[in-house]
Structures are given as C-alpha cells and as structure tokens.
Amino acid sequence: MKCQFLVSILAIAMILGGDLTAVQAAVTPATQVQVVTQADVVSACAKGGNAQGCQDIVKAFVAYLKVSGMTADQINKVVAEAVQALVKNSASLPPDVRAVVAEAVNVVATASSDTQQIAAIREVATTVANGSFSESSSVSSGKPASPG
C-alpha cells in the first residue's frame, strides 16, 4: 500500500515535472527576450556602429515587440516611430552607414501587420540607401496662390 502510494507520488511528480517543463518552454521566449528600446536601435544602427551589431539589436527589438503584449495597432505605431527615429538624420550619414540604416529599417518593417505601412517603409528604406531621403516638404516655403 505504502509502495503503491510512493509510485503514485512519483508518477504525479513526473507528470507534473513534464508539464512544468512544457509550460516553461512555452513561457521561456517571453521571459527570456531581452528588452530592447528604440533608443538602443538608433544607437546601434544610426551612429556608425557595425552592421552585425545593428542587425542583432534590430532583430532583438522585433522579437521583443512580438512578445511585448502590445496590440497589433500599438506595435505598428511603435514601428513607425522606430523607423522615423532611424531615418530622421540619415541624409547626413556616409553611404556605408546609410546602407546599415536602410537594412535595419527593412527588418523593423517585418514587425508590422499593416501591408500599406510595410510598403511605405520599404520605399523610405530605398531612399535612405540611395541618399535621396528628405524629410522636408517641397511646399513649406510656398506662397499663397489664391488671388483672393
């Protein structure tokens, strides 16, 4: 009777152990993903850091967004802000750093669930890479055309 009890306890412990491992495996990605901020991404990519370091940080940023608990709309907004922070001063960067930034922008875009936004970000990445990116509006200095 006592032996049967011990076997049962052992079986339960094994089952629980197995379950816990499974649960732990499911939770691990969320708890082990490093918190990466937009500032980390800008610092690693848009300030002349090495390409591999930038890629690693951007991938970690995207991984973090996916497990962050934010809604899809919230993630899309964060994506827009991160891309903007990356490209904002890109016109003054040397071509090799612009290429790193453009690649980073394309990776950040993969976190978005909005196809139009992704397409717009890819266009921006292209202009960053070829050096034609400009934030300023072409009509900001426009005069009023109205005769009245």
Place this chain on the structure above:
Amino acid sequence: MLLATSVWGCALSGAALVLEARPFFATAEDIETLTDRLVAQPIVAGWSLDAERQVLNACVRAMKSAYGRILPRPERGNLTSHCLELAEQVVANNPSSAYAWYVEALAAAGDGNFTLLSDALMRSEQLAPNEEWLGTVRDELAEANLDHLTPDARAANDRDLAMLVSSMTGLAAIGARYIRDPDFRERIKEIVEQLPAADQRRFIGAVSRAAHG
C-alpha cells in the same frame, strides 16, 4: 456697463490672438509632434489668410513627410481626414484659394477618394494656371495618381506640364524627368509639340543639358 464691455472685448481679443497664433506655433514643431497632433485632432484654420496658409502648410508637411506616410492605417486615416476637413473648411470660406484646393486633392489621394482628387486638382489648376510652384506640386500629385485621374483632370495636368515647360525652373525639372522616366517621354513629347517653336527649342536644350548631367 463700460467695464463689462471692456472685459468682454479683452476676452474676445485674447481668444482671437490664441486662434491666430496657434497655427504659427503648430508649424514650428518638429515633424513627429506636428503629425501626431494632426492625427489626434482636427486643426482649425485661423481667421487671416496668413494663418490659413500656415495650417494648410502644416497639413501638407505632415502628409508628405516620411513619418506621415509610414504611419499605420488608423493614424494615417485620421491625418488625411483631418486635413481634408481643414481644406474643405478653407475652400468653403475662400473658394478661390488654389492652394487649399491642392491640399484637398492631396488629402483626397491619401483617402483613396479619386473622384475628389480629380475634381480638386482641376479646380486648383483653373484658379492658378500660371503659379509655377503650385503647378509643380500639382504635377507631382497627378503623376503619382495618373491611372486614377479623370480625363478632365489629366487634361489639367497636361496644361500644368505645358506651363512648367514654358517656365525656367520647371523646364529643368521636366528635362531631367524626360531622361529619368521613359514612360513620361511620349506624354511630354505630345504636349511640347503643341507649344510655340521657341518653347520647343528650350525644351530640347533642357533635355540635352539633363542628358549631359
């Protein structure tokens, strides 16, 4: 009674000052702050023509900025609909504002309302057919939406192109585009063929200069 009138007058003046000053502060903001503000709430046109132009500029700046274009759908939708409301408000008060009609066309394009885009572009061209800077931005918008324009709006765009070919700065840009964009060549050739011989010669010169960098 006199005191009450004075207080009321001061309050009214203060309100007018705030309303007029707001667009100027808004346009001085960085692009992210300005765009987020336009996304969050409609912008109100001031009373003067200058304030009106400032708020229209703010909308154009936000809608054409990289940040404005990479916003997700809900925010982008708010931005274009708030700017469309503003442009409609301005053209309702001042229907002869060619710039406001252009802003309405720009917002309509962002909204996917291509009937309104065509109509607003045409009205802007009719009101200011010789404004080079406005013709340039109208052409840019028309070019990006060419497949969606009505025949009348395309005809208005052809008139803008003819005007730009006849101008100094517009001519250089058209010459460069002729080299850069093969799809554009046949269209501009047909337009230039209708222009006086002197303009045709200037156009050939501009294309030649663009080709030789």
